[in-house]
Amino acid sequence: MYNFIASTAVSVLILCQSLSAQQSVTGTVTDMAGEPLSGAHVSVVNSLWYTFTGTSGEFLVPGIRSGEVIIQVTHIGFGLWTDTVKVGKHVSVHMELLPYLATEVVVQSTRLSPNSPGTFQNIDKEELEQLNMGQDFPFLIHWTPSLVATSDAGAGVGYTGIRIRGSDQSRINVTVNGIPINDPESQGVFWVNMPDLASSMNSVQIQRGLGTSTNGSGAFGASINIETSEVPAEAGAQLSSSYGSFNTWMRNLQFQTGRLGKGFWLDGRLSAINSDGYIDRATSDLESYYFSTGFAGKRTMFKAVLFSGSERTYQSWYGTPQSRVENDEQGMLNHAIRNGYSDVQTENLLNSGRTYNYYLYANEVDNYFQDHYQLHVSHAFEPWLDFTGSLHYTYGSGYFEQFREDDEFADYGLSDVVVGSDTLTESDFVRRRWLDNHFYGGTYALNLTRNAHKITLGGALHLYNGDHFGEIIWAEVALGLSPTQQYYFNTGRKDDFNSFLKWEYNTGPWNFMGDVQWRYVAYETEGIDNDLTPFEISEKFNFINPKLGTRYDIDEQNNVYFYAGLGSKEPARRDFVDAPDGYAPTFETMINTELGYTFRNDQFTVNVNGYFMKYRDQLVLTGQLNDVGASVRTNVPNSYRLGVESDVEWMASQKLSFYANLTLSRNKIETYTELIYDYTDGFEVVEEQLDDTDIGFSPSVIGAFKINWIPIVNGQVSLISKYVGGQFLDNTQNNNRSLDPYSTTDLKLAYILRNSLFKEIELSLLLNNVFNAMYSSNGYTFSYIAGETVTENFLYPQAGVNFLASIRVKI
Secondary structure, eight states: OHHHHHHHHHHHHHHHHTTTOOOEEEEEEEETTSOBOTTOEEEETTSSOEEEOOTTSEEEEESOOSSEEEEEEEETTEEEEEEEEETTOEEEEEEOBOSSOOGGGGTGGGSOOTTSSSOEEEEEHHHHHHHOSSSOHHHHSTTSTTEEEEESSSSSSSSEEEEETTBOGGGEEEEETTEEOSOTTTOOOOGGGSTTGGGGEEEEEEEESSOSOOSSSOOSSEEEEEEEOOOOSSEEEEEEEEEEGGGEEEEEEEEEEOSOGGGEEEEEEEEEEEEOOSSTTOOEEEEEEEEEEEEEOSSEEEEEEEEEEEEEEEOOTTOEEHHHHTTOHHHHHHHHHHTTOOHHHHHHHHHSGGGOOSOOOTTOEEEEEEEEEEEEEEEEEETTEEEEEEEEEEEEEEEEEEEEEEEEGGGGTOOOEEETTEEEOEEEEEEEEEEEEEEEEEEEEEEEEETTEEEEEEEEEEEEEEEEEEEEEEESSOOOOOTTEEEEEEEEEEEEEEEEEEEEEEETTEEEEEEEEEEEEEEEEEEEOTTSOEEEEEEEEEEEEEEEEEEEESSSSEEEEEEEEEEEEOOOHHHHHTOOTTOOOOOEEEEEEEEEEEEEOSSEEEEEEEEEEEEEEEEEEEEEEOTTSOEEEEEEEEEEEEEEEEEEEEEEETTEEEEEEEEEEEEEEEEEEEEEEEOTTSOEEEEEEEEEEEOTTOOSEEEEEEEEEOOSTTEEEEEEEEEEOOEESSSSOOTTSEEOOEEEEEEEEEEEEOOSSOSEEEEEEEEESTTOOOOEEEEEEEEEESSSEEEEEEEEEOOOSEEEEEEEEEO
16 A cells, blocks of 8 residues: 555656646647637647647647657547647647548447546557456456456456445446446346457446446446447458466457448457366356447448357355365364355365365356347537437346255245155255346437537437246256246336436636436336245336536646536345335435546646545445345445545656556445344344444555556566455454455566568567465355354455466457
């Protein structure tokens, strides 16, 4: 932690010493007819400086060292302008309209523009490509502020997850080309269903906090807005392959036609990823493809996107008992006795090491596929008025298979079996729990840009239908069952409609933003749950989510911004279905305020952002169980997150750059009631009221440090270090239920070869966790009383030092 603070302080000190630069570049940006272009992005190549043109098309780049610089200017709908300019001179930039509509218009309505008041980070294709060697997307962005990534299998492949500002994936809104990816019922995101999607990403925007109005479930921690591949500029192909520790093997083939006659194009990708996983038997067999095609004309663009993923992943979500991680033999024996382990299970626990996996059945797998279909159309009526509409359909189907030892027949709605004079009440079973779902709908946005105003009218309608059912595919005792005997079935339906109006006004040093969204949610689910409990739920919600902000440019190098917004979020499926009798979960509400400062010149960027996220009725686990023993979330009246995020970037030279970020936060529940069940003399509930307790999985310190160095031509060395402070596994602020702080460092070496046969061949070596830190990034806990208080902690150990080596050939 101290290294991160020190690096940030040193960078700020050096920054202050550099403020004496007085040279500048001024200019005016217009179209070919001489009309000024506002909002054009002006940047200096090989520096950190960028700015935007005002309403008159003028810009000023201060703080540049004397000599010559390369200026680049971009604007949606116009071609790239670049030229070498003498410092101290005025330049006139005339932008030429592209002969086709740019694909960025598809996502512009759901993104914060670069000069908006808000807290966000943009990641481009080159940066993603630099880190992508087969690990899941959360591990490619783990260095970004306030983010914690974790992997069930321990090596970044398979089931992976993220938290941002302590909020899990059910509170992080994810869209791909403006289309929601979060599961409508659980509200989570399953990256394992989209393997190697990062290879087809063109850009990513991470909005921390409420962000701007978007589609899909409410964003309570962050939004991740993904744009896939753009219109390819030229034909080409790329073959990539990487291999490394735990037999992790990724290979993909990408191709693109460039723009063919009359503006058509086609690009695609085929990928396969396999890994044995760090955790025992935690194998992953992943396949995916991506195709996009369309037509891009001067005023109109059609874009069809199809991507699909299939995964077969051996389950490792049970976690590892803390006693096993700490090699506490007596603790492991006590755990085995308390949980009724067989001799085989106990031997597995004692002899597996920190890579222990509870599951031993050969086919204990999750098997699922998901197809995504998207159709986008954009039309520019005028340079200042455009429309984007999208249709989408997602189909997913699959199951996870489980071996169950000594389950009672009654658990499956079956009668006991009489064999001679004996009555059998239990048997071993193999079961599959299925999900078969359909998600479809459409989005639209009408964008009007006039003088200093930009107005967007948008919205979406999303419909979901899902079937949940379970099958018995084998039983030890012959029962005369059908090959796929169904023992439960229920359905879920969700209608989600929203409409929003956004307004931006940019004049002089001021930028104002207003955004209001109306969202209507109707959720119905009924049938028999997997515990054979019948249920019927019908809920409707109406939310009004306003947001506003302002940014003030103190001068060309300094600006401040303020943002405030209100968001509401419906409970997830499990909150309704698992709720105990007599309890009905209600929606959550959050008021989010952000206050930030930015300094930027050609060498330095410094961002400091303070945030306050005040919750009403946040849903949290309290230890309460429903009538069949399932853990439930209940609403707590008041809780909050308060923090400061800072990041510093320093381009020391064209060959050496540094980046560091640090988050310090306080995450509290004002009054929390823990429920512990006492099984000593029956079944009693013990309540303990706690005040001002930490919210679980919310480290008070998160930091990252990154260095990029080009020691030789075409060679690069990158180092990324990440620090995550201690986290509590629940909301009791009990040190006996916590994860230790940890720090990891990754090192990447890359070298590019160029010859007449290939555009380039890139050879890379990635060393993850080079200092072999033994840490756990996630876990869970539960406690009960059986004569004494017993706490069971389960952790997800992550791999020590490991490697991936890759080759990427572009032709």
